[in-house]
Amino acid sequence: MKKISVQVIDQCLPQTQCGLCEYEGCKPYAEAISLGEANINKCLPGGIRVLEQLGTLLDKETEHLIEDMRLKQKAPSVAVIDEQLCIGCVKCIAACPVDAIIGTGKKMHTVLAADCTGCELCIEPCPMDCISMQLVDKPDTEIEWQAFAAHAKKNYIRKKERIAAQTHNSRQTHKQQVQANTSSEEAAKLAKQAYIKAALERVKKGRS
Numbered sequence: 403m404k405k406i407s408v409q410v411i412d413q414c415l416p417q418t419q420c421g422l423c424e425y426e427g428c429k430p431y432a433e434a435i436s437l438g439e440a441n442i443n444k445c446l447p448g449g450i451r452v453l454e455q456l457g458t459l460l461d462k463e464t465e466h467l468i469e470d471m472r473l474k475q476k477a478p479s480v481a482v483i484d485e486q487l488c489i490g491c492v493k494c495i496a497a498c499p500v501d502a503i504i505g506t507g508k509k510m511h512t513v514l515a516a517d518c519t520g521c522e523l524c525i526e527p528c529p530m531d532c533i534s535m536q537l538v539d540k541p542d543t544e545i546e547w548q549a550f551a552a553h554a555k556k557n558y559i560r561k562k563e564r565i566a567a568q569t570h571n572s573r574q575t576h577k578q579q580v581q582a583n584t585s586s587e588e589a590a591k592l593a594k595q596a597y598i599k600a601a602l603e604r605v606k607k608g609r610s
């Protein structure tokens with residue numbers, strides 16, 4: 403198999419970040435393909451289009467995989483929330499890899515259709531079973547597919563960076579709290595020692 407960089411392989415993938423390829427997202431799948439560890443027929447949202455692109459890129463035969471992919475490939479879709487049933491638990495927001503759901507705690511949530519990649523990752527965590535998928539038109543041209551993927555990737559990276567920053571900030575806050583607690587414990591210990599010392603000195607003076 404031809405050796406192609408992860409970045410170039412990743413550029414062929416739809417950036418839906420759904421995990422249907424059994425990898426954590428498009429880039430890990432691209433890495434596995436690049437290492438020769440994964441077959442090129444695992445991206446169901448990419449379907450025949452991506453399979454053929456990967457075949458050409460990596461100089462691999464795809465003819466025998468096309469029929470199976472025709473049956474398994476996923477049509478583009480977006481999530482829709484039944485706002486009458488939504489209890490605003492925010493579980494779908496946490497699950498969405500591209501920040502395509504808006505809403506706050508106890509308020510109804512809505513999907514931003516233009517940002518939804520159709521990954522379906524919000525469906526399983528919803529306790530009210532109020533998210534469903536609705537088929538949408540496929541992009542017509544390769545340029546439109548590329549624009550879809552670029553938009554999804556930008557939102558995916560932005561969410562990852564935001565979560566990383568939040569995790570970093572909460573770790574820092576925790577560290578500062580631990581340091582503040584340690585300082586006040588230390589101050590209390592020193593005050594106690596000073597109090598005992600002063601008391602002992604008073605006793606000594608009383609005896610002399």
Ligand code: SF4
Nearest residue numbers: 418420421423428445
């Ligand atoms: S879009 Fe394709 S490559 Fe990306 S995570 Fe989903 S199945 Fe894997």
Ligand code: SF4
Nearest residue numbers: 498518519521522524
């Ligand atoms: S709204 Fe649901 S289906 Fe759409 S991108 Fe987010 S998690 Fe995926």
Ligand code: SF4
Nearest residue numbers: 488489491492494528
């Ligand atoms: S997970 Fe379901 S119930 Fe909870 S906020 Fe999302 S749509 Fe509403």
